[in-house]
Amino acid sequence: xxxxxxxxxxxxxxxxxxxxxxxxxxxxxxxxxxxxxxxxxxxxxxxxxxxxxxxxxxxxxxxxxxxxxxxxxxxxxxxxxxxxxxxxxxxxxxxxxxxxxxxxxxxxxxxxxxxxxxxxxxxxxxxxxxxxxxxxxxxxxxxxxxxxxxxxxxxxxxxxxxxxxxxxxxxxxxxxxxxxxxxxxxxxxxxxxxxxxxxxxxxxxxxxxxxxxxxxxxxxxxxxxxxxxxxxxxxxxxxxxxxxxxxxxxxxxxxxxxxxxxxxxxxxxxxxxxxxxxxxxxxxxxxxxxxxxxxxxxxxxxxxxxxxxxxxxxxxxxxxxxxxxxxxxxx
Numbered sequence: 001x002x003x004x005x006x007x008x009x010x011x012x013x014x015x016x017x018x019x020x021x022x023x024x025x026x027x028x029x030x031x032x033x034x035x036x037x038x039x040x041x042x043x044x045x046x047x048x049x050x051x052x053x054x055x056x057x058x059x060x061x062x063x064x065x066x067x068x069x070x071x072x073x074x075x076x077x078x079x080x081x082x083x084x085x086x087x088x089x090x091x092x093x094x095x096x097x098x099x100x101x102x103x104x105x106x107x108x109x110x111x112x113x114x115x116x117x118x119x120x121x122x123x124x125x126x127x128x129x130x131x132x133x134x135x136x137x138x139x140x141x142x143x144x145x146x147x148x149x150x151x152x153x154x155x156x157x158x159x160x161x162x163x164x165x166x167x168x169x170x171x172x173x174x175x176x177x178x179x180x181x182x183x184x185x186x187x188x189x190x191x192x193x194x195x196x197x198x199x200x201x202x203x204x205x206x207x208x209x210x211x212x213x214x215x216x217x218x219x220x221x222x223x224x225x226x227x228x229x230x231x232x233x234x235x236x237x238x239x240x241x242x243x244x245x246x247x248x249x250x251x252x253x254x255x256x257x258x259x260x261x262x263x264x265x266x267x268x269x270x271x272x273x274x275x276x277x278x279x280x281x282x283x284x285x286x287x288x289x290x291x292x293x294x295x296x297x298x299x300x301x302x303x304x305x306x307x308x309x310x311x312x313x314x315x316x317x318x319x320x321x322x323x324x325x326x327x328x329x330x331x
Contacts, residue, residue, distance in 0.1 A: 009227045010171035012164055017152040017230055021140065024133045024292045025110040025246055028123035031304075034130050038315060041289050042277035044266075045106035045250050048233065050273045057103065060232035061093045064165050071169060077184040079177045085169050088217075092225045097251065098232060104252035105233055106276045110136065112153075112244040115295050117326050119243060124297045127328055130308070130321075133293030138282050139248060150230045150249045156241040164235075168227035175220040179213070250276060287316060294321045298328040 027043065037043060048057060068086045075081040092098050111119060120127035140151040155161050233249045250261075265272045280289045291312075296304050300323075308321040 009223060009230065010167045012167035013227045013231050016155070016164060016234075017150045019152055021137050021151070021246075022112055023135065023137075024114070025112065025136050026114040026295075027108075027110050027132045027134060028119045028129065029132065030125055030129045034132060035311070037132065037280070038289060038291075038311075038317070040277060041281045042279055043108045043248070044275045045108040045248060045278050047274040048103070048105045048107050050268075050271070051107060056236055057098075057100070057232065059237055060228075060235040061098070063161060063235065064089050064093070064228070064232075067162055067165050067169070070166075071173075075173065076177045077181045079173075079180045081173050081177065084176060084217075085173055088172055088221050088224050089169075089228075091221060092228050096225050097229055098225070106250040106252065106274075106278075107233065108248040108278060110134070110246040110248075112246065113242070114293065115324050115326060116242065117328055120297050120299075120324070120326065120328065125299075127297040127299035127324075129297045130300070131295040131297070131324075132291065133295070134280065135290035135292050136246075136280070137290075139280070148226060148229050148251045150234070150247070152234055152246065154234050154236045154240070154243075154245040154247055155231075156236055156238045158238065161235045164231050165228075168224055168231065171227065172220045172224040175223070176217055179216045248278065250278065289317075291317050291319050294319055296321050296323050298324045298326050 027037075029037065033044070065086075068082065068089055071082040071085050073080070073082045093100075097103065113119065114131050114133055117127075119131075120129070124130070136151070141147045141149050155164065229251055230249070234247055236245070252263075261276045261278060263274050263276060265274055267273075294308060294312075296308070301307075305321045305323065312319055312321075
């Protein structure tokens with residue numbers, strides 16, 4: 001086991017959540033929400049169970065469980081790889097922070113596409129809204145605080161999703177297997193020396209180190225859960241690919257940020273939706289949010305541009321609204 005008890009995720013997951021942030025990312029929203037975003041300098045991260053696609057976290061769980069079946073049954077010195085990984089994945093999704101009834105994750109969504117019909121229809125009251133272009137280069141928390149908060153692009157391609165999950169499996173398996181192989185190696189040497197002999201010697205020696213085994217498994221179990229907690233919210237069905245979504249994901253149990261963010265609520269037709277108002281500006285930053293562009297939805301009022309331009313002028317934001325290029329009108 002590593003000398004350090006610090007939980008460190010696998011490199012492919014770390015690399016993905018460190019993807020360079022584009023100079024402009026877009027947030028589709030209503031005029032009412034847009035006003036609140038600008039004046040509060042925050043983005044609302046909504047509790048995941050109130051998102052449009054209610055199946056997406058089950059999608060990650062079901063894919064992970066399916067991929068376990070592809071793992072080799074044994075690796076190294078007859079290490080029970082597949083069953084050990086299966087147990088760890090089941091613990092993560094059915095007993096850990098990823099359990100469907102225990103999961104508390106807040107999500108704010110952005111897109112690399114600033115003028116897309118499907119997103120106008122889905123997120124702006126059938127195009128009666130705006131697409132706000134933001135500089136979000138400072139939104140991602142620093143990696144050295146070990147936070148499970150992520151700001152990264154969603155993953156749609158099945159091969160890419162599988163590769164990330166398999167990398168997390170391998171990181172877990174390799175850590176536990178290294179301990180197993182070292183114990184079996186000692187067992188083999190002792191058997192050769194005649195100290196102990198007989199069938200099942202390696203297994204008996206492992207049982208003699210059961211406490212150490214639990215510590216090793218628990219350490220790498222925590223690492224696997226850390227990887228899954230960061231990557232599972234980013235795995236989406238490939239049918240959503242055209243949205244090119246980036247997600248800010250806030251797991252409430254693992255935020256580990258310098259400041260706490262209060263859970264607030266907003267009413268919708270049939271529920272109260274929990275959300276967190278997450279800052280869009282650096283701590284202590286004066287002035288407005290870093291807005292780069294704004295596109296008016298195709299269904300906007302004929303004089304919406306003049307209203308937005310005056311609104312920005314009064315708040316010191318040097319951006320002029322522009323109309324959507326999509327020839328669509330809300331019914």
